[in-house]
Amino acid sequence: MRSLRFYTGVLLGKLAIRLSRLFRFGGTSFPGKLALSIYPSILKDLGGRLRFKAFITGTNGKTTTARVIAGILESLGIDYVHNRAGANLPRGVCTSLIERYSFNDDLSGASGIFEIDEAHLSFLVRDITPDTVVITNLFRDQLDRYGEVDTLAKAFRRIAQANPDTTFIVNADDPLVSSVTYNLPAKALYFGIDHRDEETFSGIADIKSCPFCDETLMYSRRYMGHQGIFECPACGFKRREPDIVAYNIDSGIEGSSFNISFKGKRFHIEVRLPGIYNVYNVLSALLACYSMGIPIETSIENLAGIRTAFGRGERFNLGSKSIYMLLAKNPASFNEIIQLLSDRNGITVILIINDNIQDGTDVSWLWDVNFEILMERSSLIVTSGRRAYDMALRLKYGGFDTSRLLVEEDSLKALNLAIENSDKDEIYIIPTYTAMLELRKKLESLGITKGFWED
Template identity: 30%
Template sequence: MIFINIIFGKFVLFLIRVFSLGDGSTWPGHILLKLNKNFVKDLLKMNKQLNCVLIVGTNGKTTTSSLIDHILKKLDKKCFRNNEGANLLNGIASAFLKNATLTGRLEYDYALFEVDEFNLPFVLQQITPSAIIVLNLFRDQLDRYGEVNEIHNRWLKAFKQLTPNTQIFTNGDDPYLYYLVKDLDCRKNYFGVDIGKMKRTDLPHDIDFSYCPACFHPLQFQKISFSHLGKYLCENCGISSPKVEDFADRSLKYPLKGLYNIYNVNAALMFIENEVTPIKNKDLNYLLSGFMPIFGRQEPIIYQERKVFLHLVKNPVGFNQTLETLFKTKIRSNANFLILLNDRIPDGRDISWIWDVDFDRLLLTAKYISIGGDRAFEMYLRLKYETVLLPIDKVRRIKLKVYRSAEEAVAKSIMNLKQNEPLFVLATYSAMLEVRKILVGNKTK
């Protein structure tokens, strides 16, 4: 049965490629699961040597998966992943199909899968992973997921089915994730950042959790990195931050900018050290050397002899952290921005989250802000409301302009640039793919 499934699935994949109907990252798997709902489980029974690794979280899945893939290849390990971003079960099934032989063999050491937050329980019904990496949990796509408590409860039920054969790597700076895994029977590891990197002592307004997940009393935060990630204590029940691993203590030079990327790098390295091989301090920087930002994530692009930086933004925490990183590393004053806001299925229909983004500093720094996307006028309105709180001389200097197409928005934004001025593009997922196609074509690497 499994052989017939594979042959049929590869034929579907062949037709998709011949007729240029896409990259085959979802439909072959979708059709296979209709024919055999246990296709993934059946295939894994034939490949017991394969170590499956699930990576879940609101932000950072693609970066963390890419980091692990990069390191594994340097260690001469064979791996594959769902690198097209197809993180539902049909995308995972498609990845298995693409990499299986006609006889059903998967000649790899590791399979890395980014997993959609809502669909993690369904994936765990088909895959018994050797490891799960749990990065974070923030508000995202409220129309799909509801509030974060809904996702947390789904994960809590799903994780109770894990066995000691699974090793779990969790962001210990997230109180709700720590509570989620602390009593599980499987092997537990916690990554995070050193308290010295945390600058905030007050609760940010985009915080998703401020109450103890065990007893619902207010949490006390000694320091906060961003949102609800930090060093915490519940004075009522005693739940507190676990000891976390921060590889910066081992003279690591991080290849990516931003505090949020420190979490991603630490997660990847902790997985490698505990699941693959111990890492000597002198080898840390070698293993990360040559790693380049993934498409749309701090990606530098040269377009018409101008430098463009492309950033994916899809929720309040991610947007705020992207801006914070830009202000610390690249932006000084009179910067040029292009903001693209779509509300398609991959982005989420609900765009109310833009009202939780801190745009004041962006407006104080910007010279030109071009706005595009399906919901460009809503973004324009959001920015105009923000200007009410700004000094009048700053407001007069800012130039906001709405464009009806991504092509026009890119063209006009490039025209506004002076010599050696960069353009910073901030785009939701479908808008990022759209603008990236304009800038570089269909390349994803």
């Protein structure tokens, strides 16, 4: 029989959710934090009741991958719980479970689809044993929080060693992610791409050496950063042949089309998700659903309604302008977005850079981004956010014509400034994480976007 503290935690958590939503605070993390302070085992208690548990972690793509999985389950009428707003710490997962739990619904018939912060995966698996773990990629991000990427890869490998019954879905093209399950008895499924055109834009590699012997990795094809077809000439560690692979990829700002191969069968896919990076996300989501017993064909048939998550390729209109918001959190995601825009000329761009805890307080990584390519394609750039002047300085030293550079720290004013000074029909906003949330909150107050917990 559950204790009084359990029910007190649930009831006060539910009350905190209602009050937070009433006053437009979101209520995605605090209710779970409150409930955990009252009954520390509540996450283990509620999470353990779920029929199936899937964790999605990695540097980039967690929110979108989880959204794709949830979207497929929704279309199929499969019951699930999902931290949809992207609150990916244990308290955010706890909030989503508390919100769903009731005396008439004990969660035993639902599957859990949870985006998990990569630094907290090792803590969460102590409370909830996942059936599937998806690892999207590992790139340098928030070094003040996470440390170097190889530290995370080693932590993930220890999790794989300790959970041999869990299916790990890993990025075959990322040597760090592939190293997590290399030569382990753990169950693993691999995803990757075959895209020759991608070799021309690789960005800065976050690792160059083999994760096992420190020899320099050799690449026959390089995609983004350190992702590609790799092999260690010393110890034999190399890219695994993917279980699911995408090819004939055509990806742009409005969406992507590509073919996939899985177990000898070939399929064509079209999704309203921009960029090569979202092709990876779709592949990992298809494998996650497959690990739940859903045939690949069935999942593909239910991709049509999938759309971008808030701030991640989101589009809205302001007057006659079409506004695109493309979240960038680190050099890899910035370079991916710059690649996405590299076929356009004379564009108007707003770069909004914050240095809050969720962004990472060290913004020296701005010097590792290929902004020079963006400068060549831009007729006007507006910098904004807490580090607007740092961003402007980076562009100035990169050789951008300062007569086409505007600085405005307030993000909404920066958007209005871009609209007033641009003769283009489209404006591209590239914000860091908290900058994206702040701007969306301002737009929400004007009725332009919905709250991120409602999206």
